[in-house]
């Protein structure tokens with residue numbers, strides 16, 4: 001291990017024990033690096049009593065270069081663009097929450113994405129690579145610190161930025177473990193949401209490993225025919241199999257599984273779509289989050305108020321489970337869901 005942010009805290013503890021270093025020193029190191037954002041090794045020793053025989057194993061910690069910050073004039077969303085050491089751009093979003101002063105941080109897990117969802121700007125980028133664990137954690141640290149400067153507190157994190165998190169499973173889970181660690185990110189597991197467009201083996205792995213992070217499964221549509229059009233790569237697995245994995249997750253956690261559904265005018269918000277959703281989901285306990293599509297090309301449009309209202313009525317009849325309309329903000333700065341492409 002050459003970077004203490006490049007594995008789960010448990011990995012760092014194992015590494016340190018191999019050096020004969022006690023767990024307390026590891027906790028202090030995590031507090032310094034992640035909790036306080038200090039990357040000066042001298043400071044780790046002076047202020048946090050991290051022994052040299054641990055800190056000497058770590059090279060100077062690389063950082064992402066914060067290249068640009070833009071703030072929405074309409075709703076206060078902020079988008080941060082970072083550059084990696086190989087000069088690739090990635091984006092992170094600070095999302096204001098209803099509770100005054102609280103924000104959630106939307107993190108990227110890959111640069112580009114091979115899933116090819118037709119309404120998504122990330123899919124139109126060249127898919128470059130997975131982010132390392134430290135690159136994910138550093139997004140969080142720098143966005144948290146920027147929020148702090150404005151007197152705000154990061155209370156949650158969502159893996160809904162650039163990329164399909166479950167295509168970078170190990171690093172995403174390790175990063176989430178660092179965020180939830182009480183000595184590092186100090187974020188409750190229930191405040192960390194990992195999103196997937198429906199990779200069944202990884203959903204099952206996540207379920208079987210017993211993580212307490214929240215899972216959000218994005219359906220795209222309720223029928224295979226529509227999914228093939230909207231989320232073509234994910235649709236290689238039929239939607240009934242995705243739903244079966246969602247059901248296994250819900251039953252294992254004894255909780256509702258969160259499904260998200262990008263709403264597109266004239267495409268997937270009709271009476272027939274509500275009926276298909278009701279049939280697909282059946283009695284699996286879910287919470288359905290409806291998100292208006294934001295497509296910078298203007299090809300896909302969000303439903304009108306009347307269309308959305310009729311769709312919600314139809315869902316009440318055919319699904320009869322909690323439905324939430326999730327706000328996807330920062331539209332004026334291309335920070336909304338599906339608009340991150342490293343361009344602003």
Ligand code: SF4
Pocket residue numbers: 113114115116117120121122123161162163164197338
């Ligand atoms: S919506 Fe998510 S999974 Fe689909 S292409 Fe965009 S980043 Fe990838």
